[in-house]
Amino acid sequence: MKQPLEGIKVIDFSRVLAGPYCTMLLADMGAEVIKIERPEFGDDTRHFGPFQNGESGYFMFLNRGKKSIEMNLKDPSDYENLMELIKEADVIVENFRPGVMEGLGLNYETLKEVNKGIIYCSISGFGQYGPLKKRPAYDLVAQAMGGIASITGHPNNPPTRSGASLGDMSAALYAAYGVMVALFHRERTGVGQTIDVAMVDSIFSLLEHNVMRYTSEGTIPERIGSRHPISAPFDVYESKEGYVVIATANDSLFARLCKVMDKEELLKDVRFATDIERGKNESELKVIIEEWLQGYTAEEAVELINNAGVPSSTILNIAEISESDHVKEREMLLEMEHPVAGKTRIPGNPVKLSKTPVQITSPSPALGEHNDMMQQKFKAK
């Protein structure tokens, strides 16, 4: 079956996470992604753990279905070969610090002389323009400066980084959407262009209504743990063994929960009579719920609560969600055979297209695996 991006060639200068995840999203849909890697060393993540038979799981996941060519970008003959590749390319993706590509003679103005319709996507910490453009990018810094750390965590604790690299991942997602918009536009008009995505801007964009709370009514959102800003009980609660999420945003769900807990007297308690009152007295309500939960494990409590029609779930760790029937049926972990690592499992793609489903045609490449293929191509010219 033909994949949607078949025939689209991406020259990928990116390293580590944000750029490689963006080009992974393109490769998953059938684009030919050619990684340009530093000779002998390659993408930094080839040396990052976790390892399986000495092969980096970090690298294998992000680079499935891509090709690898080693090139010394400062070597004139490699540069010449690279220009041959770029002539035939559709998209460039890079995530160096602003200025580095220009220093290598690989900025947009140079490349569009070789390929007028090229789409040139840059991902960086703070963008290609703006007062902070020269600053180095770390996910921790993007989460700190983009505003999300200030609203993540519990009230008496410090601002908290998300356990996942949201700065990189969100920038990659915005960039993939941007590349697709630019490709669609080029398909209709023939016109190429640059795309500039910053990690800090991407984090800021994830904040959703929190920004509007500030701009519409002057409130500065704060850390409130896992609770709902208004409704209660709508939070993470501790059971005898493990944590439980309970999500009741209206009176009828609360009545059902009281019945499950055999505490229907709460319905007559003025502190808990309405959602607004429950929200105001949520810490007292939490004590009562957690007392009840001491009689159950998380799994037992969730079953009781769900059976009463109240939304509730356990909190899955990475092993539990990975081994769940849900992930299995939704193919969110894919088995891949890697020549060094052997059988490995890598995250699937969450976008389920009915006519052109994601096909991962090859594992991540060995460093320079496609050097020969390219050499033959250059000789043939």
Next chain:
Amino acid sequence: MKQPLEGIKVIDFSRVLAGPYCTMLLADMGAEVIKIERPEFGDDTRHFGPFQNGESGYFMFLNRGKKSIEMNLKDPSDYENLMELIKEADVIVENFRPGVMEGLGLNYETLKEVNKGIIYCSISGFGQYGPLKKRPAYDLVAQAMGGIASITGHPNNPPTRSGASLGDMSAALYAAYGVMVALFHRERTGVGQTIDVAMVDSIFSLLEHNVMRYTSEGTIPERIGSRHPISAPFDVYESKEGYVVIATANDSLFARLCKVMDKEELLKDVRFATDIERGKNESELKVIIEEWLQGYTAEEAVELINNAGVPSSTILNIAEISESDHVKEREMLLEMEHPVAGKTRIPGNPVKLSKTPVQITSPSPALGEHNDMMQQKFKAK
């Protein structure tokens, strides 16, 4: 200037956050997005705070540049008019619970009889197929079940929801990328299809290398606060006034930091001699750094540390990032004139396209603002 998605018509059945953010990303690029809203009540978020002159900031942000038509989907004449719209549409977006659209006679199989090439995108909590598809979706549940809550927060605290609705926002981003891939494919082949995106799958996809730690080497990642899993000092630290991020992942940066702190004796301390050792003894190192930070405000400390070439930043709250020069220069907050709210500021789009920049052509629509326009259209037929 022609926008990239000019001429693309989106019929938008979605409500609240994930669906509307997805169609906002399409409207920003020039698609005509027509919201189908419940008569008199409309999208739930019209009634959500924050409010500005009685107008919902939540709604204004997500629905800029869209049109609004009131329709009772159970009324035969409205249904007939809707089919006229769908005949001319390119994309359908909906985020009802699986089964609801079918109950309304609006499933893909029905609509493709009217419009063969339609692209039909569904966003839900657990997907259109799979063992959990009928469960109601809440962002809190998606974050709990998708694995990210288990790795967010401090070691002695409960699993923590991110302060932003990552389940909705990531699903919206994956869906926008999916719609663009499907539009590109249709442009080349004429073939439409369905797109199925689940919030839990989207959260799972954000976990990046955390999943590989489990599948490659059997480790179950845990909550480690804001610190780096290996390197130190690389964390959030408390100063005399405010918190500071310091990110030093190698020996030479650490030497510079020690110089700034006037504590060069640490370089000879076996506990801190290498990055690996510092990582193992990070809590002792944190005490030393926070002692030093007690002499400075966060701003003062960051200036000293940055001047020494060590990456560091303050942690910006929503007001600080919103009012920053960075956000101003990058146009990450846009001024919009709304007929009811007046002058308001809404988040911009982080994807900066050079030839076809995002243009927001109108504020969010009043409920049913475009009823008449559509009525005239139907009469003309």
